[in-house]
Amino acid sequence: MGSRWRKAKLALSCLHVPRTDDDAPPSAASVGRLSDVALLSPAGTGSDFSMPTTPVPSSSGLRLPKHGSKSSKWTCAICLNNMKPGQGHAIFTAECSHSFHFHCITSNVKHGNQICPICRAKWKEIPFQSPSDLSHGRARMSNVDWPRNDNRSTMLRRLPPHADANRHISSLFHSPEPSVFDDDERVNHQPGNTENGSFNKDVAAQTIGAIEVKTYPEVSAVSGSTSHDNFAILIHVKALTSRKHSCGVNEANMSPISQFSRAPVDLVTVLDVSGSMAGTKLALLKRAMGFVIHHLGPSDRLSVIAFSSSARRLFPLRRMTDAGRQEALQAVNALTSNGGTNIAEGLKKGAKVMTDRKWKNPVASIILLSDGQDTYAVSSSPGGGHPQIDYQALLPLSIQSNEGTGLRIPVHAFGFGADHDAASMHSISETSGGTFSFIEAESVIQDAFAQCIGGLLSVVVQELQVVVDCVHPWLKLGSVKSGSYKTRLPPDSRQCFIDAGDLYAEEGRDFLVTVDIPVDGSSNEMQLLKVRCTYKDPITKESVTLEEVDVLKIQRPEITRESVISVEVDRQRNRLRAAEAMAEARAAAERGDLAGAVSVLARCTEVLSETLSAQAGDQLCNDLAAELREMQERMANRQVYESSGRAYVLSGLSSHSWQRATARGYSTDSSSLLQVYQTPSMVDMVTRSQTMVFGSSSPQPSSDRPARSFRTQRQTSR
Structure with a gap:
């Protein structure tokens, strides 16, 4: 037995294996964390996946803990659930020493898998279910020389020579499918739901998706004796969630996703x-x-x-x-x-x-x-x-x-x-x-x-429509900057409709509209716009209209002092400038003019540096400039652009046009700009991905080591 076990250890030296009485104590190097990615990789490539002993946030995957196999020894690698003896589940231990729930691995075998899901070793004998044996409570073992645990009930079948492990998967892609895919499982929205599938209103009432609307004029005052063309107004819309507190539960310790009924x-x-x-x-x-x-x-x-x-x-x-x-x-x-x-x-x-x-x-x-x-x-x-x-x-x-x-x-x-x-x-x-x-x-x-x-x-608002109305009788809307969101502007330009789609919890949208301010000395105040919102509550499926929004006003004194431009408006102008420069640079690059593309990005970076928000140290402006410089580097030559530049630019355009976080480059946090669009629920889920320990349903404390950006990784590799 000892000799066979040592041979197996030698063959799988890239993996951590359980100790036996014949083994020497593990060395310090052997207790380091092994990425579960390495366990899933084909045999023979283990050396390519040696992982650091401290977790790196940018490396994803469910990870094994530092202390070796103790916490993962009783974890089924197929269903990720506990499989300690005595819990009513038979356990199968393969000849490569890895263990699984018997019902999990037999289903795997039934689907054509005849290799270990962990180490990829080909099995000579596989588990199978015999209905007659199961009905009598018996288990059969093939006559092989490896240890038997009385707590583990196993039935095995010896594979014929040269068995085709992929035969079932191959047939899966060619067997007949139903003509209509109406065999989906019936939905179960909430406990106590009615026959027609509607939500339990008592449960739905625990959380209400609310819309917050704010408006920012370019300046707070315009002289009544002068006009102002292309006067910019920022409309900020954000989805909020009000939560019903649970008795004895500290919301601060709950994840953003679990804090509301979704x-x-x-x-x-x-x-x-x-x-x-x-x-x-x-x-x-x-x-x-x-x-x-x-x-x-x-x-x-x-x-x-x-x-x-x-x-x-x-x-x-x-x-x-x-x-x-x-x-x-x-x-x-x-x-x-x-x-x-x-x-x-x-x-x-x-x-x-x-x-x-x-x-x-x-x-x-x-x-x-x-x-x-x-x-x-x-x-x-x-x-x-x-x-x-x-x-x-x-x-x-x-x-x-x-x-x-x-x-x-x-x-x-x-x-x-x-x-x-x-x-x-x-x-x-x-x-x-x-x-x-x-x-x-x-x-x-x-x-x-x-x-x-x-x-x-975390969707809390669906089919959001933002309606902007001109209040002053002489006012008309000019441009409406809404990115990829559809905008309708009637011929009289007195009203516009913006279809803003679905909003995640705590997710915002910024729209920049312009108007021409006419000369009007009849009053010291002018009413400009009012904003209405309509949307559907995804839980109750009811339509909601939000009309209690203050009318945006500006002062119209006879003489005004030097106007102070709103930082909020200026930073959104910068975001739109950057997005337009990215689109223009991408078009030039596709024409083969990489030098022209780099020039467009460089000019935009220079313009951003001279804006009010940049001089005030605005973080968004700094992040936009960093993103533009990154894109210039990825357009250094045709090879770099083809391999990564095009995808990086398009991902950035997608993020800005929808005002939603996208993964870019080497990390989901390769630029702090992405944090502008990340919602708390996104951040929480990424943290879970970066810190979850294999076999554990709760995230572990994350490392203090920050995720490295593309630029840092590239410099390190030089």
Whole structure:
């Protein structure tokens, strides 16, 4: 026994293994933290994943604790739940020494997996269930020479030579599917819900999504004897949450997501499992999906679409109860990589799940991840030039945000690595109303997913519409700067409508409008605008109208002193300037004029430095300048731009146009600018991703070591 165990340890020297009486005490180096990513990586690559003994926030993944295997020894790597003996669950110990719940690993084997989910060792014998034996309470063991624990009931079947471990997965992509995806699990919004699926009003009343509206004039006074063209007014809208205090509960110790009753989510993840995702990428994707599954609640529903050369729905929309989580984890763990990249087919399948569903949760979204070019939607350009992709065709019409469709499903796209088609992914997200994130480093894929679901799990306002009315009879609206949000301005220009979409808890929107102030000496005060908001409460599904908003006024004295420009207005002007410069630079870069693109960004940086808010030390202005300089570096030459510059710029444009946080570069915190758009729920979820210990449902104290930005990592590698 001792000899066999020592041989196994030698073969798996890159992994931490349990001690036996024959083992020497572990060295100091062996008790360091091992990333669970290393455990999921193919054998033979362990040396590439040696992790520091202190946690680095920018490296994502569920991590093993410092003290070795004690806390993870009794944790099932498939369902992540406890598996101590005596809790009514049979436990299977494989020949590679790793243990799992018997029902978890038999389901894995049934789905075609015949290798260890932890160390990837090929098993000669696998567990199987015999109905006759189970009915008599018996367990069978094959005649092998490894220890038997009386507390562990195991049944094994010897594999035939050269068994095809991927046979089931291969057939999964080619077996018939239902013509209509109406087999989703019925929603369960709240305990005590009625037959028609409406929410329990007593529960919903515990939290009310409220809208806060503030207006800021460019200056507080304009002389009544003079006019002022293009007078800027900032409209700030923010979603607040009022919470009903629970007796004996300290809200300060609760996570932002748990502090209010939230709307359940229907989430469809469309995952690239093409051949280029083999190895570490797929392992990290599985780990990230495990994190998502772990943080969805029993009222949330999940469906997973896997695509390569074709696309396949792995399972219908299922509520993430204990049983639902186990099914989802097993399906994700069974994924293998092969074939080409058919993004369009994956999106069509994801859209079909959403459109065909019989039951609906209030919040719905699609997450799309791909690391490569779409190899099935390429058409030759006129004249035989470089092949062009019809980006619009990649998005099914059923989920485009077209008026009158009655369905708006945002696609949050994640471009993974240096070879993905950033322009296509950005186009897909922009058309659907979602965001585009650039995952440059493999280690932050989980953090990027965490930030996204941190927002989706905190929606408190839906279908927000901001209505701006001119109050003074001579006043008319000029421009309305609303980014990617749709704006309607009637011919008389006395009113405008801004469709601001959904808001996460504590999330804000800033809109800059201009008016022409006429000469008017009839009064010492002029009323300019009033703002109204209408939205839908996602929990009660009721429409809410907010009209109790003060009218914005300015002073109109005969003579005014030197006007002081509002810092709030100036900083939003800077944000819009920077976003416009990014779009102009990107257009120049796509034409091949990288020098012109860098010049545009440099000029904008110089203009920002001369503004009032910059001279006052405004943090947003400083962050914008830093972001523009980063983009200049990523446009240094064609190779750098193709590998990372384009994706970095497009992710920045997506973030600014929707005023929503996106992952960029090597980290979800690669620029403090992203913190402007991050909500408390996003921050909390990313912290959980960066500090969660493998097998624990509660986050551990984070390291004092800050996450390194792209710039710091690049300088370190030189």
